[in-house]
Amino acid sequence: MTAATRSRPVAAPPQQRSAATVAGAGVAGPQQPSAATLIGSVQRAMRLLESVAEHAHGAPAKQLARETGLALPTAYHLLRTLVHEGYLRRDKGLFFLGEAAVRLGSSGAQEKRRSTIVDALAGWRDSIGVPVYYATYRDGEIEVLCVSDTPGNPAVEEWADFRETGHAHAIGQCLLAQLDEDARRDHLDRYPVRSLTPYTVRDDQALLRRLERMGRMELVVERQEYALGTVCAAVPITLGTTAATMAMSLPSHQAGRLLTAARQLQTEVGRLLGSLALSISI
Numbered sequence: 001m002t003a004a005t006r007s008r009p010v011a012a013p014p015q016q017r018s019a020a021t022v023a024g025a026g027v028a029g030p031q032q033p034s035a036a037t038l039i040g041s042v043q044r045a046m047r048l049l050e051s052v053a054e055h056a057h058g059a060p061a062k063q064l065a066r067e068t069g070l071a072l073p074t075a076y077h078l079l080r081t082l083v084h085e086g087y088l089r090r091d092k093g094l095f096f097l098g099e100a101a102v103r104l105g106s107s108g109a110q111e112k113r114r115s116t117i118v119d120a121l122a123g124w125r126d127s128i129g130v131p132v133y134y135a136t137y138r139d140g141e142i143e144v145l146c147v148s149d150t151p152g153n154p155a156v157e158e159w160a161d162f163r164e165t166g167h168a169h170a171i172g173q174c175l176l177a178q179l180d181e182d183a184r185r186d187h188l189d190r191y192p193v194r195s196l197t198p199y200t201v202r203d204d205q206a207l208l209r210r211l212e213r214m215g216r217m218e219l220v221v222e223r224q225e226y227a228l229g230t231v232c233a234a235v236p237i238t239l240g241t242t243a244a245t246m247a248m249s250l251p252s253h254q255a256g257r258l259l260t261a262a263r264q265l266q267t268e269v270g271r272l273l274g275s276l277a278l279s280i281s282i
Helices: 040-053 061-068 072-084 099-103 107-129 170-177 181-190 204-214 252-281
Strands: 006-009 088-091 094-097 132-138 141-149 220-223 230-239 242-251
Touching (some): 040 094, 107 132, 170 204
Antiparallel strands (some): 088 094, 132 141, 220 230
C-alpha cells in the first residue's frame, strides 16, 4: 500500500471512522438484469449451509429443502455438491457441516476473505476511478466494512453517523430496500428519518414508499441527500440471508458520469460475485 492508494477495512466505532459512508438516500435507477448482482445457485447453497448450521444433530434433505423453500431435486443437487467440496458431510442420511465450513471460521480464513474483498475494491477503485465501499446489514445495523479510495478521489467524510442516517445515503437505501417491511419499520423505529440536507427524504412514510417503488435488486443512486456536493450509487447484493452492497461516490461536478460509472461497477461486481460469495455471506 502506498500513500497514493488506500484500501482499508473499516472496524473502528463510527465516531472514529472517516470516509466511511456513501452519501445520499436512494432514487432508483433503471432496473438492471438481476444476474448482474445475483447468482441463484450460490444463493440457494448459502441458504442450505445456514439451515444445516442450525441442526447440531444433522438434518435430512427433505427437511432442509422444506426449511429453505427449495424443490427437493434442487436441494439434493446442491447438497451433493457441498458434500463433494467438503462444506457438508453426510452420515446415515443426515447432513452436517463439513471440515471446509468449519475452516471458514478460523482466523486465517477470515483474513483471507477480508483480503479478497479489499483486493476487489482496490481493483474497481483503480479501473473506474472512484472511491468504492462495501457494506452489509447485520443484526439490525448498517455496517460499512471496507473503503477503498485515493487522495485524488477521496471517500465521503462521515459527518453524521452512518448507522443513524441510512435513510439519507445510497448504502443505507440500498440495504433497506433488500429487507422485508417489518425489518425496515424496525430500523426506522430505532433510527427515524431526519433532514440532513435540503434534498433528504422528509419522513418515514415517504422513505417507505420510495423503498417499495425501488425494488430489492435495483441500482440505487442519489444526489446530495447525505452531503452537499456529493452524488453516489450503490449496487445491491443478496446472498443467502445476507444483504450487502458495493457502492461508489463522486463530487457533484462529476454527476454526469455517475450512472456510467455505477453500471460499470455493477458489471464488475457481477463478474466477480461467484468468487466473492463466501467472503460476503459468512
